[in-house]
Amino acid sequence: AQRVTQPEKLLSVFKGAPVELKCNYSYSGSPELFWYVQYSRQRLQLLLRHISRESIKGFTADLNKGETSFHLKKPFAQEEDSAMYYCALSNYQLIWGAGTKLIIKP
Amino acid sequence: DVKVTQSSRYLVKRTGEKVFLECVQDMDHENMFWYRQDPGLGLRLIYFSYDVKMKEKGDIPEGYSVSREKKERFSLILESASTNQTSMYLCASSQTGTRGSYNEQFFGPGTRLTVL
Numbered sequence: 001a002q003r004v005t006q007p008e009k010l011l012s013v014f015k016g017a018p019v020e021l022k023c024n025y026s027y028s029g030s031p032e033l034f035w036y037v038q039y040s041r042q043r044l045q046l047l048l049r050h051i052s053r054e055s056i057k058g059f060t061a062d063l064n065k066g067e068t069s070f071h072l073k074k075p076f077a078q079e080e081d082s083a084m085y086y087c088a089l090s091n092y093q094l095i096w097g098a099g100t101k102l103i104i105k106p
Numbered sequence: 107d108v109k110v111t112q113s114s115r116y117l118v119k120r121t122g123e124k125v126f127l128e129c130v131q132d133m134d135h136e137n138m139f140w141y142r143q144d145p146g147l148g149l150r151l152i153y154f155s156y157d158v159k160m161k162e163k164g165d166i167p168e169g170y171s172v173s174r175e176k177k178e179r180f181s182l183i184l185e186s187a188s189t190n191q192t193s194m195y196l197c198a199s200s201q202t203g204t205r206g207s208y209n210e211q212f213f214g215p216g217t218r219l220t221v222l
Binding site: 006009034043044045046049086093094096097098099 | 110139146147148149150151154164196198210211212213214215216
């Protein structure tokens with residue numbers, strides 16, 4: 001079955017520290033993977049997708065087919081990164097992880 | 107600027123009431139979605155529609171119905187609201203991508219529904 005797992009419900013790191021939000025998936029085929037973000041009192045929005053291979057707001061995510069992972073990383077966390085992050089897999093519709101709440105402490 | 111709007115930000119209803127949640131998008135997208143967002147459960151798909159008058163059940167359709175009479179509008183209906191339907195409801199829209207997969211979904215601001 002297709003599934004997206006985000007093992008951490010909550011992740012708290014200090015400002016300036018590296019951040020890694022984990023995402024693992026199960027999918028037979030070539031996946032399209034996304035990270036969405038929801039800042040406080042804002043609507044859910046796309047952060048990045050793996051096929052773009054781009055860095056958005058300092059975040060990157062590399063698809064590792066061997067480990068079936070798509071972890072989101074940022075070398076130096078900023079307070080404005082505090083938000084809810086969702087990993088999602090596209091298979092005719094989006095399959096969502098449960099989300100990770102990221103808190104950046106000053 | 108792309109826009110998905112939802113009719114209400116906050117709604118309070120009583121058990122047994124019929125509830126209508128409206129969603130409108132101005133991007134001429136084919137696909138529209140209704141989700142529930144609950145802490146620890148992420149987003150769960152209730153229904154989606156890939157064309158006018160077409161609808162497909164998502165993961166949790168029980169207790170809900172939908173209507174899509176016009177391309178830009180997708181309504182979620184709770185026939186008889188219950189307390190376990192208290193939640194944040196998110197509407198989204200997208201274009202159909204290549205290989206039948208969906209492109210980026212654009213979300214509305216959400217409706218926080220409380221059923222007493």
